[in-house]
Amino acid sequence: MKFYGEELSSRLFLGTAQYPSPAILQDAIKVSRAEVITVSLRRETTGGTGAAFWDLLRDLGCRILPNTAGCHSVQEAVTTAQMAREIFGTPWIKLEVIGHGDSLQPDVFGLVEAAKILTDDGFQVFPYTTDDLVVGEKLIDAGCEVLMPWGAPIGSGQGLRNPDALRAMRAHFPDVPLVVDAGIGRPSDAAEAMELGMDAVLLNTAVAKAGDPVQMARAMAGAVDAGRDGFQADPMERRDMAVPSTPVLGLAEFGPEFGGEFE
């Protein structure tokens, strides 16, 4: 699967925040087989423990996808993206422009505006957006080659709140890489996203806040693989009625001595 021309074999993108310890973060990323990890510039500092954190991430050998988490305006997001490019030396940016404090819902107007500024400036933008077709179109018009619709509010672990909308996005953007970002709580949520035909899943809290983050990272990796396999295997249609799965041919027939009607 290619994202901005970059071939990836893992379809699980992992966040790096809120882990109980740096060692657990490292182990979780290793067992997840994630090739892309996202890092918040706003939440870490570049001096003191921040520098050690960057070193730890670099040692993992993953591709870094810096993000603008915590940015509530276009200017804040653009400035943060520019700083991230300098620090990490990558044109990739996961663009978040938050519009609503409680739900952390994206400000889709600011998002499109910031995406246009950044793509014009040479960035390769991964926009965290709602599952809205029209907004998706505007983001593509702004130069985005990937869309990241939300599954549910960030950190909520609610799973996919609107699978129909994601299905519609898949149908409407058959050739655009779609990554479900945020709200995944359980491996079954990740599998469901992949079964809908999403190209990848980005998650953080579900692993970082699990009782055993390393085991959960492994479970998420397996779920993403299983969901992808399931999608590609072309699942059967759901049916309203039961249909016997055992053939009638070859059933035992009983004569009258056993109460049957055959001799």
Ligand SMILES: CC(=O)[C@@H](O)[C@H](O)COP(=O)(O)O
């Ligand atoms: C780390 C990051 O980028 C998150 O903001 C992302 O959106 C994942 O959300 P969850 O923590 O809900 O998985």
